[in-house]
Amino acid sequence: MPPVEHSRSQPGAVVTDPLLNANFTLDSSGVAGFFGGDTAVHGMATVNLFRGRRWGGLYNTPGSLEIAKRYGQLANARVCKGLFPGGTDDPSQLFGLDGKVGPRFLAARSGSRFEKTGHLAALLARMARRAPYESVYKNRGKERITTPATVTIIDLPYEPPDTVQPELPYNHSALLAFVPIGASIGACVGCALVADWWSFSNILLGMFANGCACFVLGSGRLTFKHHRPASGAPPGDGIFRGETGVIVVRGGEGAVNALTRGRFFLQYEAPAESCRTQGKVAENRDGQAEGSQAVAQLPRTDDSLDGDMEKQVGENQAEEEQEAGRIAKEAQERERKARDTDTAPQGGQPNSFAIGLCSILLTAQFLVQLLLVPQGVLFGQVMFVCTLAVSWGYNTYLSSIDREDIQTKILCKILKLEDKNIRKFEFGTWTAMSIFALLALQPKDPLPNSPKILDDLLPNDTEVWAKWKDIMREKMGTSGEWQFTDDDRKLRKQEPTDVYEKQQCDKAQELLVALIEDAKAANERFRKEYPKSPRLCE
Structure with a gap:
């Protein structure tokens, strides 16, 4: 079909085309691929995180094919599997609610060990990295500084139920959706006034396709789920070990279990x-x-x-x-x-027919607009491109929103975790940090597995470290200020006679004294930061 002649007004036009006598045209392939689809895909990923976001998709957006390829994988239909192969069919992973690997976890009292944790633990570690603290360099001279490390202590005050459907936060981006919606409606009106029904139909098709996709994909209810702990289980206190420090979590088994084995998913009908x-x-x-x-x-x-x-x-x-x-x-x-928290629960998959229909509709939108946009007049083509430009700007704004920040806020609301429950400290050495973490794990009772945790944090097993760890095991069961004897500070009872061995022994002796001073500094700082701890009472 040849393009519409631009030199005369269209039959039935209400107003005169302002670009009737323009001497340039738009390339159809350039119009179709003018904007990329990455921002549209990331913008669609926020459809289940904001209140009312699912209703704000009635605008003509670029990247319809990319959206269909990304989210068409959810449709459990042979046609969609052929059109959109590969990927995953888990909605929580497609929308960025699951998939991250969290740090290793070691339970202090039960002895359980998780070499890797899930998405929620990764969110917690991310929040701990951003928590404010006082740099150890401000206290330079009071403790040894080699490789600074941090310990974040998080007290979990609440054990959530097995399944929680949190209230979605309000975001003004839902109101900003009226900008691209208004632009698309205005462009449709403009095309109708000049009787450019080709451009009018293309814009209207884009509004309908994107609106249906937002409504169907956004029909999932964000839900939190975790395993129910066994009755009589000990407190779930434990340590998440990271690259530059550790996170100490203290609370009931159900509260800690929510972080180690819980997950977010989308609950569909x-x-x-x-x-x-x-x-x-x-x-x-x-x-x-x-x-x-x-x-x-x-x-x-x-x-x-x-x-x-x-x-x-x-x-x-x-x-x-x-x-x-x-x-x-x-x-x-x-x-x-x-x-099972590893799989989507009953109703955890969206309606396959609706998803498949939306994906095919988005694909058809891309093909139809690619072929039919050149059939419109120049003014209609400009209106079409303007709708894409406004929608692209809105999608870019949605893509700039940190979805993990929103998930972290929702997680804190589920756990009733506030800023007062989080404290972070920096130490000059990993040794001092490890001792402080062990002290924080036993506010009332001595740890039954303190040697195991100490070996996990500090795997060194030389003669110096072995003696230092023996001393620490004895000190961990005592309260008050730690006192070290001369025997504690002495590595061997008899010095070697060989010159080389004596030099090595002197270096080891110096290291032992330094490690003891690190432990003493950690104990003093813990007593200062937590003066009301029951374990510190004489």
Whole structure:
């Protein structure tokens, strides 16, 4: 189809085309690819994090093909699998709610060890890195400084339920959506006034496709879930070990478990297949009950005939029970997966048909606009490009919003974690930091696994470190100010006679004294920062 002639007004135009006599045209391929789709994809990822965001997608946006390729993977349909291969079908990972690897965790009292934790622990570590603290260099001279390390102490005051649907925060970006929506509506009106129905249809198609995608993808309810701890479990106090320090978490097993084994996911409405399966189970059970009642109400006229009928009814009932048992087993398996935090719970997947329809619609939008934009007049093409420009600016703004900050705030609200529950300290050596962390882990009772934690934080096993660790194991069970004897500061009872061995022994002796001073400085600082700790009472 040839492009519309630009030298005369369109039939039915209400106003005169202001660009009627312009001597330039727009290249259709340039219009279609004028803006990239990365910002549109990242902007769509915020659709489940803001209140009312799902309703703000009625605007013509660039990057429709990229959005379809990214989120079309959620559609469990053969056509969509062929159009959008690869990727993941987990909504929480596609929207950035899961997938990050957290630091290693060691439980102080139960002895549990997690070599890697999940997304929530990564958010906690990120928050700990940003927590303010006083630099150790301000106290230079009071303690030895080699490799500064930090310890962040977080007291968890609340154990959340197994499943929580937090209230989404309000963000003014939902109101800013009226800017691209208004621009798209205004462009449609402008195209209608000059009777450019090609451009009008293209813009309207983009508004409809993006609006449907936002509504369907944003229908998921952000939900938090974690494993329920066993009854009688000890406190969940433990240590997250990072690159430049550690995070000490203190609280109930359920509170710490929420960080180590909890996760965010998107709770969509239960699929119709699940409802049909449950209805079929109930229907089979009702049928079995009716069959039993029918057998009981049969008139007993002939014993042989009655026996044949009972045998036939019994066989039918056995088949129905077998079928009902199979269906019930499948339902139990789905329920088991729903209780598992590693998989999406019941209703955790969006409607495959709606997702597939939106993805195909977005793909069709890209193809239709690529082919039909040149059929419009120049003024309509300019209006089309203007809608893309405004939408691109809005998507860029959405992409600039830190989604992890929002998730961290939601997590803190779930755990009722406030700034007063977080304290961060910096030490000049990893040794002093480790001792301070161990002291923070035993405010009331001595740690049963303190040697194990000390070996994990400081894996050195030379003669100097072995003696120092033995001394620390004895001190960890005492309260008050630590006092060290001359025997503690002496590595060996007898000095070696060999000159080389004596030099090495002197260096080791110097290191032992330095390590003891680090431990003493950590103990003094802990007593200063936590003067009301029960373990510090004489």
